[in-house]
Structure formats: C-alpha cells, structure tokens
Amino acid sequence: MSSPDDKRRTIRDVAKAAGVSISTASNALNGIGRTNAETREKVKRVADELGFRPNALARGLLTKRSHAIGMLTNDTYGRLTLPMAAGVSEILVDHGVSLFLCATNNDPRLAKLHLDALLDRQVDGIIFTATRIDLEPPPELLKLGIPVIYAFAQGPADSVSFHPDDAQGARIAVQHLHTLGRSRILHITGEQNYLAARIRADAYRELAGPSGQVMFGEWSEEWGHSAIDTVYSQSGPKPDAIFCGSDEIARGVIDALRDRGVSIPDDVAVVGFDNWEVVSKQTRPPLTTIDMELKELGHRAGLAILGLSRREKLEPGIVRLPCSLVARGSA
Amino acid sequence: MSSPDDKRRTIRDVAKAAGVSISTASNALNGIGRTNAETREKVKRVADELGFRPNALARGLLTKRSHAIGMLTNDTYGRLTLPMAAGVSEILVDHGVSLFLCATNNDPRLAKLHLDALLDRQVDGIIFTATRIDLEPPPELLKLGIPVIYAFAQGPADSVSFHPDDAQGARIAVQHLHTLGRSRILHITGEQNYLAARIRADAYRELAGPSGQVMFGEWSEEWGHSAIDTVYSQSGPKPDAIFCGSDEIARGVIDALRDRGVSIPDDVAVVGFDNWEVVSKQTRPPLTTIDMELKELGHRAGLAILGLSRREKLEPGIVRLPCSLVARGSA
C-alpha cells in the first residue's frame, strides 16, 4: 500500500543529497543571499530530481503569510458566486495563492464558524460576496485586523467594494435600443427595494425621457408575463422596445409577446439583464442582454485583495465595473 | 490604525497569564494527559478571556493533518459544482475542516497548478468533481499518497465514487407516470454518448415495455421543441406522457406542446430531470421533475473524505445515491 517514496521530501533531504547545509539549500532555491552559481544549480537540480516541494504550512508559520485567502458568500445557488469565485481563483493561482470557499447560507452562526476557521488558518485576506449590493455584511468583518474586500456587496465607508456598474449597464441597453430607432421604450424590472433595480431604473429614466415608464415587480418570469398582460390590456400606444431588469423577466415578456402574436424584434425589441445563459440562449429568439462580467469582477477583487495583503494602499470606495452588451436575436 | 490587541494571542500568552507552563496549557485546552480539574478550568477561562485560538498552521505542521481538503472541479458555470461544494463544506465545517475550491476550467495546466498547490498545503484529501460521470479524471490524481474521492465523476477501479442513481431516478419518474394512469410514455433525452443518458434510457425501457421509445438528441430546449414537432408530424397514436432527460429539454417540450394546444398535464404529462429551479419553477405549468440531491451527494462525499483522512477503510466502488421526485403541476 505505502510505497517507499510515500513520505514527502523535505529541504533537509535536498540539502543532504546535494551535500550542502539546509540554509544553503534554502538560499539556493529561493535565489536569495550569496550563493555560488554552481551550487545553486546543483541544489535546484537535486530538488527537482527528488520532487521537493516546500511545505506551505511551515513556510506560512514563519513568514506570517499563508498565501491563502478566504471567500465568504451567502449564496448557495451559485449563479453569481461561482463565476466570481472562478475569476478570483484564476488570478490567485498565478500568484501561488489558494482560495477557501465558505458558503454561509445566510446563517450567522455558520458565518461566524467559517470566519473563525479562516482566521485560525491565518488567511492573508477575505473577500465577502453577497447576492445583492445593498445588504449589510456580517459585523464581525469590520474589526478583523486583516484586509477585506467586498464584491457584489456593500462594505463600510472606508472599505473597498466592487460592483457591476448598473447605471452604465442600463444606459448601454437603452442606447442600443435607440440605435435601432426605437423611441417608446418600457422598463419592466424587479423589486423596488433592491438598490440595483433603482439604480438601473434611474439611469433608464434619464435616457428614455418623459415617455419613460418603469414597472417594478418581482424577479420572476411570471412577472414579465403578467406585466405584458397589463400593458396590452390598456388602451393607448404600445411600446416598440422593452428593457427588462433580468433575463428571467425578459423570458416571461418574450413568451407573453409571442402568445399575442407580437413579432420580436420587428414589432418590439427586447433587452434583458444578467446574460444568464441557460435563459438568454434559450429564448426564441435568443435574448440580447447585459452581461455583468462577473468573472472580471472576480479578477479585480482578487487583484485588490492581493494588493492589500501586501500592505499596498488602495483608494477606499466603490469601484463600478462596466457591463457589456451581448447582442443576440431579440434586439 | 493598529490597535494594541492587533497581534494574535499564542498559547505562550495563555500559559503566562494562567501561571502555568506551555505544555500544561496545551494539555488543559485539549483535555489530554494528566491535569488537575482546577487548573484545567483556569486555563480554559484565561484562554477564553484572551480570545486565544490556536494557529492552524503550527498545529498542522506538527500533527501532519492540516484539517483542510481540496475540491477540484472542471465546472465553472456552477450549476452542479456549487450545490455539491456547499454540501461538502456544510459537513466539513462541523468537523473543523475547511475547503479549498479549485476550478480547473478543463485546463490540464491549471489542474496541475491547483493540485500542486493543494499538496503543498498538505491537504488531508481531495474531492474531484466533474460535470458528467464518464470522463477520465486527471491522471495525476492516481498516485498521490493522499485520499481522493470522486463525486459526480468516474474514478479508477479501486476508488470510491459517488454518483446520482440515474437508473432509480428514471424509474421513479416512469412509476409516477404509471401511477397517474399513463401508459404511452415517450422518453426524450440528450446525447447518447453520455453515460447518464444511456443509464436512464435503459431503466426507462425496462419499465415502459415494448411501447417504450427513446429519442436521443441534445441537452437543449431547442431539441425538446423539435422532438415534439417530429412526434406530432408523424401519424399514429400520440404519447400520453413524456419523460425528459433534463429540465431544459422538458421546457422545450412543454412550450412546443402548448403551441399545439395540447393540455399539460391533462392530455400529456411531462416529467423532467435535474430540478434546476430556474427552469423547473418557471415553466407553465411548473415542472414535475427528478432531483439529484446534489447537496446530499456533497454531504456523503464530505463524510467519505473525512473518513479516509482518518485512515478508516472504505469499500471501493460506485455509491449511487437515490434521486427524489419533486411533484409540481406538469405531471
């Protein structure tokens, strides 16, 4: 069962095999201090032959940097978190830093448990993510002694947060519709108590002018459907374009319009928000929508926490990252 | 900026404050060795007051157990991985074990990088997950020296894997339709080169009898739609129930049926597979479907890797976990 080379090689093994002291081996491998080029090469070669890899625990214990960071999320479903986590991890892995993922399920007890575990492991920093930008983060995060970055979540005043630029996203959606020559644009979106919904609606109103009309509701397909029913049961001019607050709402809108024999995009153009591909690629026609670039958000959050963990200073405040428009068939 | 209690307390601080030696403090805190009940209490109280938490790096270095495990996944989208990861983490956190999440993006270079990082960190074990059960895992996993569990992925012969029980899932779907009195059941599913699709189809055929018919295609809504077009363009008796290989396919099927004025579930009952709520809750009517219990799968994988990391023996082989039927309106 256990092979002879079962045990891991230590730097002591390397030193002995190369016929040098432990300190020389360390210096050679790290290219630090004064070492003869020849011995340096030899040590490196021997280390390679032995398959030596330094023990991150021992190194972290000494250097006070564990090269690990924790990601605390309250989202189990994964629509937002995993793309961001993948982005974070993608950046970190190139810097030799690993990522602890902690799903708190919105349970404060679990959050505390995870947070303590992260601190015990001496993580170099923490990224907190939520599923909306206007929820208070766990108060324990405030007085931590290690850097914290907020991604897709609200941080305290002197912290660094990364959000999608909801206003800009709404603007490029409306501008795209303007480019298509549409002028009677309707905005059907989710719950008004979501900050993101309000920001997008405000940006929409600025561009849409006096004819602009916002319908708040729920974040569901159902609501998109019933909103269309309402619109078409009223008299008066009908919209020639609809900007939806989510892809799910857009899907309901598209289905309801098709039921009524309205042609998309000829009669009514539709733009969604999220670029959640399971939805946006499957509507008929496929949905033109706004992508929040979650992976890029993860990249930026990862770079930020790396910087902070190296004691670099970062301008506090909310960084809003641009969204992009993904053109498919619906507009 | 830096408060006086900025630095973390060590066991040395506890020992000094309690007026005992380091070894006594350690023994008392861990309830090990011979310690007077009185001193034990005192040490614990002092540790509590000081907010002492042991350094996991130092502990891991000595005990050879890092109390961390790694999860290697090739899925960035998150539909399967995050629910499983949440299940794994839920189990682990209660045992004081943390989870490194490594998304490899199906990139062998990245997989190697992550794997090396995990080994450097002395993880106690690795869980490998894929998005289908019949892909070869990275060969590096085989000769690792630490335990590996395969979840939703194929492992080598002598390994422990956890899969959803696709056959049982298909059976309860068909049985449910039988219970509703349906006898002409059709199976519309995804690509035949997926093992899961073949297993489900075989189980379906056993129960459906000679009238059973399987249509393989793609894992898309589009395919569900066109499959229905095919069925209804042919002459002959029409099915009174359809068992679909995924929720997305089921959605296409439902939409196509509705377009044709077929009533669901009265004329045709529809059952899906996945219980991917963004789809299954949004169809009209909402979709009756099979849930693969991914979180439970994560639980089991977590328990298994915990066991292995404690050198407990586990029966090698594939453990198939039962699926459940979620009844909504479509059947």
Next chain:
DNA sequence: TGTTTTTGATAAAACCTTTTATCTCCTATA
C-alpha cells in the same frame, strides 16, 4: 520510617522552513 505509586506539572524535542549572525577561506590592498 522507608519504599513504591500516583498525581500533576514541566522542559525539551519535534515539525519544516526562513533568516540572521558567524565563520572560514581566499583575494586584493597597503
């Protein structure tokens, strides 16, 4: 009273690195 156990506590080693302070040659300078 003298000897053996038992109890409770401790010093020190160990885990694997990195880093600081030393030490030994060798070469260049005066």
Next chain:
DNA sequence: TATAGGAGATAAAAGGTTTTATCAAAAACA
C-alpha cells in the same frame, strides 16, 4: 608580509503548537 574585505557557506534561532520523557511532591503501602 600583514591586514582588510568579500565570497561562500553554515549553525542556530525563530515561528506556534503537540508530545514524550523527566521530575518533584504527595499519597499509598509495607
């Protein structure tokens, strides 16, 4: 030739914990 300086290597300390071996004192025994 004697000395300073530099190159290259090393011993030892440090980091925070667990564990083994040791030790002193108190309790039990003869």
